[in-house]
Amino acid sequence: MTVDTAPPGVPDETRAPGRRESGFLAAPRLAGVGTAVSATSYSQREVLDAFGITDPKVWSVFLNSAIERRNLTLPAEDAHGVRAPESQGDLLDKHKVLALEMGGEALRACLKDAGAELADLRHLCCVTSTGFLTPGLSALLIRELGIDRHCGRADIVGMGCNAGLNALSMEAGWAAAHPGELAVVLCVEACSAAYAMDSTMRTAVVNSLFGDGAAAVALRAEPGPVRGSESPGGPVLLKFASCIIPDAVDAMRYDWDRDQGRFSFFLDPRIPYVVGAHAEIVVDRLLEGTGLRRSDIRHWLVHSGGKKVIDAVVVNLGLTRHDVRHTVGVLRDHGNVSSGSFLFSYERLREEGVARPGEYGVLMTMGPGSTIETALIRW
Numbered sequence: 001m002t003v004d005t006a007p008p009g010v011p012d013e014t015r016a017p018g019r020r021e022s023g024f025l026a027a028p029r030l031a032g033v034g035t036a037v038s039a040t041s042y043s044q045r046e047v048l049d050a051f052g053i054t055d056p057k058v059w060s061v062f063l064n065s066a067i068e069r070r071n072l073t074l075p076a077e078d079a080h081g082v083r084a085p086e087s088q089g090d091l092l093d094k095h096k097v098l099a100l101e102m103g104g105e106a107l108r109a110c111l112k113d114a115g116a117e118l119a120d121l122r123h124l125c126c127v128t129s130t131g132f133l134t135p136g137l138s139a140l141l142i143r144e145l146g147i148d149r150h151c152g153r154a155d156i157v158g159m160g161c162n163a164g165l166n167a168l169s170m171e172a173g174w175a176a177a178h179p180g181e182l183a184v185v186l187c188v189e190a191c192s193a194a195y196a197m198d199s200t201m202r203t204a205v206v207n208s209l210f211g212d213g214a215a216a217v218a219l220r221a222e223p224g225p226v227r228g229s230e231s232p233g234g235p236v237l238l239k240f241a242s243c244i245i246p247d248a249v250d251a252m253r254y255d256w257d258r259d260q261g262r263f264s265f266f267l268d269p270r271i272p273y274v275v276g277a278h279a280e281i282v283v284d285r286l287l288e289g290t291g292l293r294r295s296d297i298r299h300w301l302v303h304s305g306g307k308k309v310i311d312a313v314v315v316n317l318g319l320t321r322h323d324v325r326h327t328v329g330v331l332r333d334h335g336n337v338s339s340g341s342f343l344f345s346y347e348r349l350r351e352e353g354v355a356r357p358g359e360y361g362v363l364m365t366m367g368p369g370s371t372i373e374t375a376l377i378r379w
Helices: 043-050 056-063 088-113 136-147 165-178 201-208 271-287 307-317 325-334 340-354
Strands: 002-005 026-036 041-043 069-071 121-129 153-155 182-189 213-223 236-244 252-257 262-267 295-302 360-367 371-378
Touching: 002 026, 026 165, 026 295, 026 307, 026 340, 026 371, 041 043, 043 056, 043 069, 043 252, 056 153, 056 201, 069 325, 088 121, 088 136, 088 182, 088 213, 088 262, 088 295, 121 136, 136 153, 136 182, 153 165, 165 182, 165 213, 165 236, 165 340, 165 360, 201 262, 213 340, 236 271, 271 307, 271 371, 295 307, 295 340, 307 325, 325 340, 340 360
Parallel strands: 121 153, 121 182, 295 360
Antiparallel strands: 002 236, 026 213, 026 236, 041 069, 182 213, 236 371, 252 262, 360 371
16 A cells, blocks of 8 residues: 655645645745764673673674664663663653653754754654653653643654654644744654563564664745745655555564563564565655656665665665665664654764755655655755
8 A cells, every 4th residue: 555645835846647736835844853862872792791691693683783883771780780671660661761851852952953942843743662651752841841832742652663754744744734833753762661681582683773862853834935945944845655565564563572571572584575675666656746766866864774674775776875874874873763763864964965956865764564654855
């Protein structure tokens, strides 16, 4: 199943044939970005040593992950240097603390980058899959940071690594309907709050991959005719396309482990091949009706899902290693930070300063469902 949407204000040339045109009413732009991580960074060897892991198979998984360091908040050592397993209640408490800390830092950094303040925020959408909060993270942050009580909010919980683009699509629609007002997507993944040790390879694979991280992106739609490079600021969001793979709905999932008394994440070894096989389908749908070919896309910002996932996307889309340099760099330095990974890559592209007016980019995330989400942007 494929779904594609274009928010109001998308130029005619990016719309598929037969779609009702609405002109240039309000084009949502990426106005700023900010990221944050938890306080402590570990190398893969340090994580193995911290838990006293000696199994050569587990060591191989960790050391062949293309990850050098990750930010994690591990349980404290006891008097004997042992890190005791954390209960599900402790993990939920950890999620709340880390989510507020990292979320607040990433949100402030994003607003500063956008030349805005907390008082300018009109709508906040928070994304997380590493814990459950009621009231949601958006409400807690509004109270914690003193954001205007009339700020609109939404929480997307449990969609996984693809959810950042799901939220971006929703906020783009909100921004287009409220020209000139500021909206923010905030992805907060305290992956340490889903980190638990047992002797299974299933747990080892998950524990070798994820790291703590938060990322925020600000959107503002400009009223009146806006054509790509005619206005200063970040790239315009043009179109979204999505593809869910029902046959692989259980390939990535968060289950309750009755033996351990906690949640446990599962990653099917076939995920890279499933994602790779469907990457072309959704990207072609994204570009349908735009007059663009894949070779016209100058910038690719792909979710740092893991070495094999990145390699599968590169092969199936015919990309170069240069195309995914930021994706690979984020995986190397932070591991998989779930829903916010693509925004870490976008921040690095911004800092690199190579994007030029009129150039196109594709954002791509993938996660449970199994789902691939994409967005087309233009500077």
